[in-house]
Amino acid sequence: MTILVATHPAFERHDTGPGHPERPERLMAVRRGLEASGVRDAFVYIEAEPAPLEAIQAVHPGRYVQALSELTAAGGGWIDGDTVVVEESYEAALLAAGAGLDVARRLQAGEADAGFCAIRPPGHHATPTRSMGFCLLNNVAVTARYLASAGDRVLIVDYDAHHGNGTQDVFWADPQVVYVSLHEYPLYPGTGAMDETGDGAGAGATINFPLPAGATGDVYRRAFDEVLAEQLERWKPDWLLLSAGFDGHTRDPLTGLGLAAGDFADMTRWLQRFVPPGRTIAFLEGGYDLEALTNSVASSVAALVDVNTRPEPATSGGPGAHVVDAVLRRRELLMVDPLPKPVAAPTPAPKASPATSADERRGAGEGTTSPASGH
Numbered sequence: 001m002t003i004l005v006a007t008h009p010a011f012e013r014h015d016t017g018p019g020h021p022e023r024p025e026r027l028m029a030v031r032r033g034l035e036a037s038g039v040r041d042a043f044v045y046i047e048a049e050p051a052p053l054e055a056i057q058a059v060h061p062g063r064y065v066q067a068l069s070e071l072t073a074a075g076g077g078w079i080d081g082d083t084v085v086v087e088e089s090y091e092a093a094l095l096a097a098g099a100g101l102d103v104a105r106r107l108q109a110g111e112a113d114a115g116f117c118a119i120r121p122p123g124h125h126a127t128p129t130r131s132m133g134f135c136l137l138n139n140v141a142v143t144a145r146y147l148a149s150a151g152d153r154v155l156i157v158d159y160d161a162h163h164g165n166g167t168q169d170v171f172w173a174d175p176q177v178v179y180v181s182l183h184e185y186p187l188y189p190g191t192g193a194m195d196e197t198g199d200g201a202g203a204g205a206t207i208n209f210p211l212p213a214g215a216t217g218d219v220y221r222r223a224f225d226e227v228l229a230e231q232l233e234r235w236k237p238d239w240l241l242l243s244a245g246f247d248g249h250t251r252d253p254l255t256g257l258g259l260a261a262g263d264f265a266d267m268t269r270w271l272q273r274f275v276p277p278g279r280t281i282a283f284l285e286g287g288y289d290l291e292a293l294t295n296s297v298a299s300s301v302a303a304l305v306d307v308n309t310r311p312e313p314a315t316s317g318g319p320g321a322h323v324v325d326a327v328l329r330r331r332e333l334l335m336v337d338p339l340p341k342p343v344a345a346p347t348p349a350p351k352a353s354p355a356t357s358a359d360e361r362r363g364a365g366e367g368t369t370s371p372a373s374g375h
């Protein structure tokens with residue numbers, strides 16, 4: 001078995017300054033996790049390459065990338081209360097966005113069984129036009145867009161404790177990419193309510209599980225078994241991209257969820273059965289307790305090749321089952337099951353289809369309350 005591990009020394013030169021939780025030491029903790037995974041012999045390390053501008057602009061159009069380049073070239077500074085850049089941050093952002101593209105191409109060529117992108121800055125809060133929440137470019141979205149534009153069906157599962165508002169925005173009306181997020185709610189950035197389910201041709205293709213603080217692994221399992229399994233078996237995603245944030249760990253200083261390393265491994269294993277072999281890529285997102293990060297990476301990376309490494313067991317007994325049940329009832333009542341039919345490549349602009357009136361009515365209503373960026 002072979003796991004591509006994409007990383008780059010430049011990620012540690014994205015220096016967020018003293019006291020910032022999203023700090024270079026996180027990648028050292030990730031490396032310790034890789035070492036402790038029990039599958040070191042499976043690793044093939046690749047040095048990330050910068051994403052081509054064209055691939056980035058398929059997610060971040062207009063002047064956004066240029067503005068980021070200019071800000072960093074001028075020495076950087078704070079973009080918002082959480083997000084700060086230095087001169088070296090631009091290179092790190094391009095490399096973080098490019099890591100997944102390289103891994104995806106190598107998996108397409110049959111070079112490995114799975115991929116893990118040990119990258120920073122993280123990406124899932126970055127909207128098409130805005131950096132926020134420690135994120136500059138939306139790394140997982142750049143790879144998802146690349147794969148979807150070639151006609152593949154892409155499943156993104158985001159188990160970071162925060163809602164991936166940026167990823168949701170990018171694929172809000174896209175039937176080719178299903179975005180599933182399990183996150184603590186309410187919590188930064190404030191989006192990810194149950195009624196945020198996509199719009200237009202992508203109506204129903206966004207699935208949010210806004211979980212209460214304290215939620216444990218059995219709640220996640222319930223979400224996969226009760227809501228996702230049947231739909232994904234029918235939708236048959238070609239790819240699984242994991243927004244692998246480990247800040248849902250019970251020891252994380254920024255969040256209140258109740259997960260442990262064993263839960264992240266379980267999620268990886270459950271989800272991989274929905275895609276063909278060699279079609280899973282994990283992208284590092286959050287995770288701010290270094291020991292929790294080490295253990296969680298060790299466990300999850302081993303799970304990519306179905307090896308059971310458990311520095312901490314899975315958890316159960318926390319609250320949140322009622323949220324899963326409500327998501328299921330809501331989808332049944334609104335008749336948004338099954339997931340929308342993907343369109344042929346290339347992905348067209350979202351447009352209303354007269355054939356799916358129930359979905360469209362729902363989508364139109366939700367468009368008025370769509371989670372605009374800016375939380």
Ligand SMILES: [Zn+2]
Nearest residue numbers: 160161162286
């Ligand atoms: Zn997070």
